Amino acid sequence: MRPTVAPREQARLEALKGYRVLDTAPEQSYDDITLLATQLCSVPIALISLVDAERQWFKSRVGVDVSETSRDVSFCAHAIQGEEPLVVRDAREDERFRDNPLVTRAPHIVFYAGVPLCTPDGFRIGTLCVIDHQPRDLSDAQLRSLEALARQVVLQLELKRVSDQLAGALQRIDVMEALIPICSYCKGIRNDEGYWGTVEAFIKSHDNVEFSHGVCEACMAKHFPEVPPLP
Known part of the structure; x- marks a missing residue:
């Protein structure tokens, strides 16, 4: 099933682009988060996925080689439609995903849990998600830990955005001090x-x-x- 598009989609995309993070190089601070996610949830795959207009792009990834996929087949594009985490115990038995090429072919997604990355302005720009090749459940403690890590992802994005703004302000001050x-x-x-x-x-x-x-x-x-x- 193709994911729907939220009514405020254009504003959501502008919020995502405002972080100037798409297509940037890997960073240790994000890679640490996905590594912790795999260990906390005992899964082989974890992703920081940012949902763009036509694709989902992975700022950090553990367990997969690709850096992006089409938005049409994205589990995360479904996850950002709601405020709560999206948990799919067995995608092969879920009518939304059972015919999805990410399920029927590599990476053969069976279990998926994605926590929306929600900005301070309320825009869900992507997810922190964990994936397994077999059905599973997350405990309440694991799900709360995943939510805490998702908040840390947003915090990292906000820190970078503020840092970029400060750098720009200092540059403008240098001009005015000339x-x-x-x-x-x-x-x-x-x-x-x-x-x-x-x-x-x-x-x-x-x-x-x-x-x-x-x-x-x-x-x-x-x-x-x-x-x-x-x-």
Whole structure:
């Protein structure tokens, strides 16, 4: 059975792409998580699967050689449709999966358990999943451990996203710390094209910020002497 697409699919895909993780190199922090997942659940296969528009791509994998598969045959594409983990004890007896080529051919998936990777904004961008070639059940403790590891995957993604944002902000600060032509009288700033403008316009051209305006106490006293000072 082909997985359905959520109503907020475009926003979900934008959230996934915002992490800038697709097609990146393997990283130890993620590989440690999949290794722990196989040991905790006593299974041969574990994946960190990110569900893109037409494919599922594996940020980390243990027990399989391929780095991605079509979304049409993806178990994980089904798993992200709900908030709770998707557990399939025997895919050969499940009408959703029994004719799936991942079941009838290599890697011959029989057991599957996938925990959605849920972003702080509520988008399920993929799963941490474990797979076996025979039917099995997970204990409550194993399932809770898998959920805890899935939260660690999202935490790693969030840390990378924040780190990238900080690096970009520091780069923009470096630009602003360079020699900037400022008018000695009005404090206007000359841009690269030689035009003079306000400080606000210059900063907004180098960063995505908005300004709110007020008047300090000294300027209030100088320009609006008739207005009594605030208590």
